[in-house]
Amino acid sequence: MTGAGMITIVDIALLTMLCFTAIAIMVLRHLFAVAALTGAFSLLSAGLLVALDAVDVAFTEAAVGAGISTVLMLGTLALTQRREHRPPRFSLTALLVVIATGGALIYATSDMPAYGDPNAPALKHVVPFYIEGSQNDIGVPNIVTSILASYRGYDTLGEVAVIFTAGIGVMFLLGLRREDEDDEGATRRGPGRPPDAPKPGGTKS
Amino acid sequence: MNHHLVLRVVSKLLIPFILLFAxxxxxxxxxxxxxxxxxxxLFASAFILYALIYGVDNAREVLPPxxxxxxxxxxxxxxxxxGFASIVMGGNYLDYDVLAHDPQHGQHLGILVIEFGVGTTVAAVMxxxxxxxxxxxxxxDDEDW
Structure with missing residues (x-):
């Protein structure tokens, strides 16, 4: 069997499993199982990205999508309910909107350049410059790294700033609460403290 | 999760390798x-695994907030x-060519340093x-799930 044939089989298998995972996520009411399945969905997407030779993206998808997001979803579940109570009602409008959007997207793919087409517009602009320059200007074999870190260094700086901002936002909203209270030597929510007592050492904010 | 002996032993074995791989x-x-x-x-996931198995309080002692x-x-x-270092050394902002005598070495050095910065912030934020x-x-409790 040729390599391309193998890849097709792998693609079909992965996409089928993706579909079944998505349907299971829709149908299941037990949110613990749904969170686990979302992780599986990300892992399958990562497999598809490997089949597309996008290892760096697959790596990120596997680590962030399948790993961290699943853990965060489980963490959220621990704070809320584990079961979805109200079964969703059937809605004709929603179905029509979904079918129309899906149809438009499938129609749009007919205008897309073929997979791996070297004459695709996206590959004509600066990509040849990067591919030719990477070896001599930067000397880094992984072109993804040389684009990410050097040619597009500003963008990556912005991305890190976004992650930084996200972290700061979570710190402000949720806080690293328990540690602060441990500092004060009080238990959680401090039931023993009178409500109008001044916060000891309240340096935050 | 005190009674999950298998999980505790396996995670203890895995965590150093996760850190090394990161x-x-x-x-x-x-x-x-x-x-x-x-x-x-990946680096963060090692600590998260530790926290999941041994509890968040123990993890807070390993890596305090x-x-x-x-x-x-x-x-x-x-x-x-x-970026500012490359300005000081006579280039543009984030132009690593000037960071070393040889432009390629400069690029290598610059990429290594900024990737280290990226990794630090990402791990800490996660x-x-x-x-x-x-x-x-x-x-x-396990039963509550």
Whole structure:
């Protein structure tokens, strides 16, 4: 069997499993199982990205999508309910909107350049410059790294700033609460403290 | 999760290798797939695994939130200062060519340093977010799931 044939089989298998995972996520009411399945969905997407030779993206998808997001979803579940109570009602409008959007997207793919087409517009602009320059200007074999870190260094700086901002936002909203209270030597929510007592050492904010 | 003997033993075995693999991805990103983002997430996942198995309180002693509060901005500052270093040495902002005598060496050095900054911030932010979520509840009993 040729390599391309193998890849097709792998693609079909992965996409089928993706579909079944998505349907299971829709149908299941037990949110613990749904969170686990979302992780599986990300892992399958990562497999598809490997089949597309996008290892760096697959790596990120596997680590962030399948790993961290699943853990965060489980963490959220621990704070809320584990079961979805109200079964969703059937809605004709929603179905029509979904079918129309899906149809438009499938129609749009007919205008897309073929997979791996070297004459695709996206590959004509600066990509040849990067591919030719990477070896001599930067000397880094992984072109993804040389684009990410050097040619597009500003963008990556912005991305890190976004992650930084996200972290700061979570710190402000949720806080690293328990540690602060441990500092004060009080238990959680401090039931023993009178409500109008001044916060000891309240340096935050 | 005190009674999960298998989980505890296996995670104890795995965590050093996860950390080592994260460092490999971090510093080998120029040659193989990966880089600061992926390495940061992997590094954080080792601590998150530890927290999941041994409890968030123990994890807080291994990696205290105070240290995280310090590390979150430090990575971004390392990145930004690399840019200023290249201005000081006579180039444009984030132009690594001037960081060493040879432009290629400069690029290697610049990429290594900024990737380290990226990894630091990403790892610290991921653990911070995990602490923020997981730290708000007491550990959930297995039966409650």
């Amino acid at each position: 460092l490999y991805v971090q510093f080998h990103g120029d040659y193989g797939p990966g880089g600061g983002f992926q390495a940061g997430v 105070k240290a995280l509060r310090f590390l979150v901005p430090v990575g971004l500052i390392i990145y930004a200062l690399t 653990v911070t977010i995990f602490y923020a979520y997981a730290g708000r509840t007491r550990d959930v």
